Amino acid sequence: MADLKVLGICGSLRKASLNMAALRACSDLLPAGMALQITSIADIPMFNQDVFDAGMPDPVKPLRGEIAAADGLLLASPEYNFSVSGPLKNAIDWGSRPPNQVFQDKAIAVFSVSPGPMGGARVQYDLRRILGQLWGHVLPRPEIFIGNAASKFDAQGKLTDETTRKLLTDLLVGFKAWIIRMQVKK
Numbered sequence: 001m002a003d004l005k006v007l008g009i010c011g012s013l014r015k016a017s018l019n020m021a022a023l024r025a026c027s028d029l030l031p032a033g034m035a036l037q038i039t040s041i042a043d044i045p046m047f048n049q050d051v052f053d054a055g056m057p058d059p060v061k062p063l064r065g066e067i068a069a070a071d072g073l074l075l076a077s078p079e080y081n082f083s084v085s086g087p088l089k090n091a092i093d094w095g096s097r098p099p100n101q102v103f104q105d106k107a108i109a110v111f112s113v114s115p116g117p118m119g120g121a122r123v124q125y126d127l128r129r130i131l132g133q134l135w136g137h138v139l140p141r142p143e144i145f146i147g148n149a150a151s152k153f154d155a156q157g158k159l160t161d162e163t164t165r166k167l168l169t170d171l172l173v174g175f176k177a178w179i180i181r182m183q184v185k186k
């Protein structure tokens with residue numbers, strides 16, 4: 001059987017993003033039978049319905065295609081002011097417009113990373129709300145909040161904290177089962 005294709009998207013555009021560092025670490029932690037490709041939302045313009053109606057601009061069209069083609073979507077998001085980062089919300093808005101909105105029946109897993117003690121917990125509930133009303137199927141558990149994150153990565157962005165590696169591994173194992181389960185339900 002072909003590997004399940006997982007598309008990773010990071011809600012932070014920062015070069016030294018801790019969320020991106022954790023997303024990259026997931027590549028090494030995937031269970032067998034899953035493949036992770038990480039895409040960028042850095043060049044996505046601000047959503048404008050006029051632009052959408054005139055024909056989707058170049059960075060948006062391929063992003064929608066990548067999401068549509070993926071078996072699962074893995075979102076790593078910082079919490080900005082207790083909610084979703086502007087870049088990630090903007091990317092979701094682009095993907096959400098009909099026809100063929102790309103989150104319909106998509107298996108999705110989310111996690112968040114923050115230097116703060118709560119690990120960006122609040123952003124996950126907003127993401128669940130947003131994606132749920134788009135009929136995306138967000139993995140209910142395990143929930144992974146990587147708090148106090150500055151001490152969990154080295155200067156090169158390598159995840160050095162074993163507990164966090166284990167938490168992410170558990171998330172990915174759960175996500176694999178969730179993707180298969182959601183495909184059966186389609």
Ligand SMILES: Cc1cc2nc3c(=O)[nH]c(=O)nc-3n(C[C@H](O)[C@H](O)[C@H](O)COP(=O)(O)O)c2cc1C
Pocket residue numbers: 012013014016017018019020078079080081082083113114115116118119120
């Ligand atoms: C505009 C803005 C708002 C922020 N608000 C929050 C917040 O509500 N909760 C939180 O835990 N961290 C907050 N932070 C701090 C981020 O968690 C921190 O910058 C984190 O490193 C961002 O993720 P990244 O490393 O992947 O870029 C905020 C940062 C910015 C730039």
